[in-house]
Amino acid sequence: MRAKDFRQFLVRTYRGPLSDRPLSDAAAGDAVSRCRRVEAALEADLDTLLRNRSLEDVLVLLSRAKIRFEGSADFGSADLRSALRKYASFVGKVARPRAAWRGTKTAHKQR
Numbered sequence: 094m095r096a097k098d099f100r101q102f103l104v105r106t107y108r109g110p111l112s113d114r115p116l117s118d119a120a121a122g123d124a125v126s127r128c129r130r131v132e133a134a135l136e137a138d139l140d141t142l143l144r145n146r147s148l149e150d151v152l153v154l155l156s157r158a159k160i161r162f163e164g165s166a167d168f169g170s171a172d173l174r175s176a177l178r179k180y181a182s183f184v185g186k187v188a189r190p191r192a193a194w195r196g197t198k199t200a201h202k203q204r
Contacts, residue, residue: 094125094128094129094132094138094139094180095140096125096128096129099124099125099128099179099180099183100121100122100124100125102183103115103116103120103121103124103125103183104117104118104121107179107182107183123172124176124179125176127175127176127177128176128180130173131176131177134155134159134160134173135151135154135155139151140184142154143181143184143186144184147186148177148186151181152174155170155174156170160173
């Protein structure tokens with residue numbers, strides 16, 4: 094994982110789906126740390142994984158990994174999946190238009 098470049102991407106280029114602003118330095122650091130946990134759990138480099146597999150495949154691998162969490166495993170695993178998606182965005186593996194994020198949120202609120 095290219096931690097330093099990823100962190101800079103998050104604080105300078107990345108736009109959050111709800112705020113449409115980059116992450117704070119602290120939030121970017123959290124995402125980097127979570128990606129390191131993903132690498133440790135999968136015993137693989139994220140760049141290599143995402144180069145050779147789809148994001149969906151890597152998410153499935155992550156869901157099968159044995160990871161210990163303090164507190165709720167549901168929230169912990171959601172945080173890891175979110176960080177992994179951010180890294181996939183960083184490496185150009187996935188690009189989500191902001192309209193799709195907002196459309197999903199709006200549609201969800203109407204239900």
